[in-house]
Amino acid sequence: ANLMKNKVALVTGGSSGIGRGAALKLAENGARVALLDLNAEDAMEVKREIEDLGSKAIIVEADVSKTEDMEQAFKKVFEEWGQLDFVFSNAGINGVISPIEDMSIDEFDTTIHTNLRGTFLTVKNAIPYMKENGGSIVITSSVNGNRTFNKFGFSAYSTSKAGQVAFGKMAALELARYKIRVNMICPGAIDTNIDSNTFPENENLKKITIPIEYPEGEHPLTGEAGKPDQVGDLVLFLASNLSSHITGTKVYIDGAESLL
Numbered sequence: 001a002n003l004m005k006n007k008v009a010l011v012t013g014g015s016s017g018i019g020r021g022a023a024l025k026l027a028e029n030g031a032r033v034a035l036l037d038l039n040a041e042d043a044m045e046v047k048r049e050i051e052d053l054g055s056k057a058i059i060v061e062a063d064v065s066k067t068e069d070m071e072q073a074f075k076k077v078f079e080e081w082g083q084l085d086f087v088f089s090n091a092g093i094n095g096v097i098s099p100i101e102d103m104s105i106d107e108f109d110t111t112i113h114t115n116l117r118g119t120f121l122t123v124k125n126a127i128p129y130m131k132e133n134g135g136s137i138v139i140t141s142s143v144n145g146n147r148t149f150n151k152f153g154f155s156a157y158s159t160s161k162a163g164q165v166a167f168g169k170m171a172a173l174e175l176a177r178y179k180i181r182v183n184m185i186c187p188g189a190i191d192t193n194i195d196s197n198t199f200p201e202n203e204n205l206k207k208i209t210i211p212i213e214y215p216e217g218e219h220p221l222t223g224e225a226g227k228p229d230q231v232g233d234l235v236l237f238l239a240s241n242l243s244s245h246i247t248g249t250k251v252y253i254d255g256a257e258s259l260l
């Protein structure tokens with residue numbers, strides 16, 4: 001299919017996991033893709049994969065939580081291709097998983113800075129380049145932006161993910177006048193590197209004795225975590241004109257995990 005023919009997409013966290021899955025789907029459908037990531041080395045491999053699909057990619061090494069990095073990143077993409085049609089605000093971390101009483105302010109801030117400030121900077125910097133022709137923005141929240149994890153330690157992560165949903169709704173409202181659509185996706189567990197990219201678990205968690213049972217049948221639909229490729233299909237739909245009347249909404253992609 002050619003749903004993204006002649007389009008330019010920017011994907012944050014494009015080196016790995018969900019970002020890579022989406023980047024490949026977009027490229028398969030004709031988009032040129034800018035891979036924005038802290039990890040430029042892994043982005044090289046994704047760039048090659050995109051080129052094998054017959055499309056083009058550039059790598060932009062940047063930290064989504066840094067103002068200057070993000071200004072430069074968008075400038076670079078626009079200088080390269082002269083247009084910007086789709087932005088996937090997806091880079092994120094689990095951060096330190098720790099009960100609130102043991103979590104430091106720096107630990108809390110790091111998660112909020114990457115996930116929430118990063119989304120703010122991504123959307124803000126997209127506006128000047130997209131406002132003339134309109135376009136689409138997708139933000140990766142999580143099922144845990146809507147409910148809590150059924151275990152201790154995810155307060156910073158859940159807060160950042162809930163914040164992304166609220167922020168995305170406001171952005172959809174404000175940017176409708178530029179014909180820029182903004183939607184959120186809420187994945188359940190997806191098979192990516194996020195756990196290995198994360199800091200080691202906090203020792204304090206092990207001290208907690210209150211048992212909290214995780215529900216049985218964590219993934220009702222298939223029994224296993226979803227694949228980045230499946231999330232990529234949803235991102236492609238929200239990026240393309242197939243979703244031209246959809247904005248300000250969130251879509252779960254979790255095999256019914258959130259219903260438990």
Ligand code: NAD
Pocket residue numbers: 012013014015016017018019036037038039062063064065090091092093094114118140141142143186187188189190191192193194195197
């Ligand atoms: P991943 O670790 O495989 O990929 C994340 C990518 O983001 C990495 O390439 C990493 O280098 C990059 N990144 C991290 N911090 C960055 C920063 N400050 N600036 C630029 N790039 C940065 O993880 P993933 O699972 O693909 O995560 C993508 C998004 O999906 C995250 O927002 C995560 O919260 C969300 N999510 C993941 C799951 C899951 O189960 N994997 C579930 C729900 C939501």
